[in-house]
Amino acid sequence: MVDFDLVVIGSGPAGEWGAVQAALAGKRVAVVEREPVLGGTAANTGTLPSKTLRETSLHLSGLKARGLYSVETTLRHEATVSDFLFRERRVKDMERARIAGNLERHGVQVVLGTGSLVDEHTVRVTRQGQPDLHLKGAFILVATGSTPFRPPIYPFDDPRVHDSDEVLEIGRLPTSLVVVGGGVIGCEYACMFAALGIPVTLVELRPELLPFLDDEFSALLAQRMEALGIRMRFGQSVEKVEVPAACETPIHLTLSSGEEVATDQVLVASGRSANTEGLGLCELGVKLGSRGQVEVGPGYQTSVPHIYAVGDVIGFPALASTSMDQARIAVEHAFGLGGPTRMPTILPYGIYTIPEVSMAGETEEGLRAKGIPYVAGRAPFSTNPRGQIIGEMCGMLKLLFHRESLKLLGVHVLGEQASELVHVGLVAMLTGSTARLFLETCFNYPTLTEAYKAATFDAMDHLKHGTV
Numbered sequence: 446m447v448d449f450d451l452v453v454i455g456s457g458p459a460g461e462w463g464a465v466q467a468a469l470a471g472k473r474v475a476v477v478e479r480e481p482v483l484g485g486t487a488a489n490t491g492t493l494p495s496k497t498l499r500e501t502s503l504h505l506s507g508l509k510a511r512g513l514y515s516v517e518t519t520l521r522h523e524a525t526v527s528d529f530l531f532r533e534r535r536v537k538d539m540e541r542a543r544i545a546g547n548l549e550r551h552g553v554q555v556v557l558g559t560g561s562l563v564d565e566h567t568v569r570v571t572r573q574g575q576p577d578l579h580l581k582g583a584f585i586l587v588a589t590g591s592t593p594f595r596p597p598i599y600p601f602d603d604p605r606v607h608d609s610d611e612v613l614e615i616g617r618l619p620t621s622l623v624v625v626g627g628g629v630i631g632c633e634y635a636c637m638f639a640a641l642g643i644p645v646t647l648v649e650l651r652p653e654l655l656p657f658l659d660d661e662f663s664a665l666l667a668q669r670m671e672a673l674g675i676r677m678r679f680g681q682s683v684e685k686v687e688v689p690a691a692c693e694t695p696i697h698l699t700l701s702s703g704e705e706v707a708t709d710q711v712l713v714a715s716g717r718s719a720n721t722e723g724l725g726l727c728e729l730g731v732k733l734g735s736r737g738q739v740e741v742g743p744g745y746q747t748s749v750p751h752i753y754a755v756g757d758v759i760g761f762p763a764l765a766s767t768s769m770d771q772a773r774i775a776v777e778h779a780f781g782l783g784g785p786t787r788m789p790t791i792l793p794y795g796i797y798t799i800p801e802v803s804m805a806g807e808t809e810e811g812l813r814a815k816g817i818p819y820v821a822g823r824a825p826f827s828t829n830p831r832g833q834i835i836g837e838m839c840g841m842l843k844l845l846f847h848r849e850s851l852k853l854l855g856v857h858v859l860g861e862q863a864s865e866l867v868h869v870g871l872v873a874m875l876t877g878s879t880a881r882l883f884l885e886t887c888f889n890y891p892t893l894t895e896a897y898k899a900a901t902f903d904a905m906d907h908l909k910h911g912t913v
């Protein structure tokens with residue numbers, strides 16, 4: 446039995462940063478990881494691999510150059526799956542090495558094996574070909590993440606049927622692809638494959654894309670995705686799947702509308718499930734929600750006070766960004782370190798579709814539902830000099846201000862660098878800033894960020910004319 450102040454189960458962003466935060470405070474920390482590599486979904490199968498593939502597909506397809514030179518650049522026909530995956534593997538390797546270095550530098554002990562709780566303070570680590578280890582922790586941090594949900598109608602053992610983990614192991618690029626699920630993962634992958642010139646059909650149960658977005662931006666994104674060649678099938682699901690043994694014979698899907706779709710490959714991205722199975726949480730009285738996610742209270746404490754849970758395993762918002770901060774907060778709470786014990790009230794969302802979309806704060810629909818008077822200001826990138834220079838003709842920034850106080854309430858961006866640009870508005874909201882901030886700030890010229898000033902002027906015009 447080895448004694449620690451904190452035993453962390455899982456080495457994704459939540460596990461890594463929870464462990465480091467505790468180690469920085471002088472605590473003895475162990476991280477248990479069941480995979481042979483560190484980094485979880487963010488480093489290995491999710492965030493970084495998918496973002497790297499996005500850049501690769503933009504590069505291989507020459508898509509970025511199209512707006513600039515009006516040339517019809519198409520995918521180099523000899524592009525192979527190894528071209529496609531080359532940089533993804535490099536980025537992944539570098540991130541794994543960074544995490545190992547970070548944990549080592551802070552004196553965190555890494556134990557490879559599958560962790561489960563045998564009692565309230567003891568984590569058993571099951572290791573292949575080696576005896577079990579028992580680690581005692583004054584506190585336990587559950588950071589076991591999530592895995593793709595696999596609806597039973599799909600034969601995932603067929604090499605042409607993928608979930609979002611397996612798509613990173615594809616043996617060849619599809620000649621056509623059906624993506625099931627128009628959530629963030631489905632939209633991002635649909636764009637990447639469509640950018641490569643592959644015919645993509647996106648099947649989404651809901652009548653619209655990403656309903657948490659401002660309606661205007663959800664519709665704009667759908668338009669841009671259609672312009673990229675993606676066939677949208679809203680309000681539908683897949684009822685029947687026929688996968689012939691011969692891989693040259695197309696897969697046959699029957700949609701709920703009765704439409705038949707023939708496709709080379711299928712990517713199923715219809716949600717994820719929390720990794721709680723076999724952890725022994727229920728046996729200890731830790732409450733789980735309807736989808737297996739761990740229920741937590743303030744400070745990410747579970748119903749067993751010295752067991753904390755953070756990241757994807759607790760469900761929404763299930764982002765790498767929020768997982769890291771939740772973990773830092775949980776450690777602050779557990780050890781009473783005096784730092785922040787709750788998340789910021791406004792979180793940013795970055796969606797790496799083509800084009801990118803990002804938002805923070807309120808949507809127009811949200812403000813209307815709450816009866817908050819507002820004024821909107823828009824700045825299309827086509828009228829922004831930097832937008833002209835880089836050929837970003839479809840992007841837009843929209844700002845939502847309180848109609849009386851002029852406090853910034855929401856920021857929405859679609860286009861190049863959207864997930865970076867949103868941070869200006871995010872910080873403005875977190876500091877309670879008003880339209881004056883943008884009117885009085887001198888921005889670099891020419892930049893996309895300047896759009897903040899243009900959108901603010903537009904909002905002031907609306908105020909003057911009594912429009913929204």
Ligand SMILES: Cc1cc2nc3c(=O)[nH]c(=O)nc-3n(C[C@H](O)[C@H](O)[C@H](O)COP(=O)(O)OP(=O)(O)OC[C@H]3O[C@@H](n4cnc5c(N)ncnc54)[C@H](O)[C@@H]3O)c2cc1C
Binds near residue numbers: 488797
């Ligand atoms: C395709 C895709 C793209 C994404 N893109 C973004 C993005 O752009 N931005 C963003 O912020 N988020 C993104 N996400 C979400 C992000 O990856 C997750 O929110 C984040 O990885 C969650 O971190 P975590 O530490 O909670 O869990 P994970 O990263 O899943 O890590 C959990 C770790 O726990 C280990 N583990 C599980 N059970 C055990 C056990 N019993 N014993 C030992 N170890 C165990 C797992 O092996 C894993 O290493 C994306 C996700 C996907 C799938």
Ligand SMILES: NC(=O)c1ccc[n+]([C@@H]2O[C@H](COP(=O)([O-])OP(=O)(O)OC[C@H]3O[C@@H](n4cnc5c(N)ncnc54)[C@H](O)[C@@H]3O)[C@@H](O)[C@H]2O)c1
Binds near residue numbers: 629715796
């Ligand atoms: N850029 C980012 O921040 C980013 C990128 C990727 C993933 N993620 C995170 O990963 C998590 C999981 O993403 P996800 O896209 O798998 O899940 P999701 O729950 O966000 O989306 C699943 C989508 O599939 C649809 N769906 C469900 N069943 C269906 C069916 N039978 N037929 C057709 N459509 C169906 C749902 O309506 C939904 O739109 C998200 O919570 C997200 O936070 C974040």
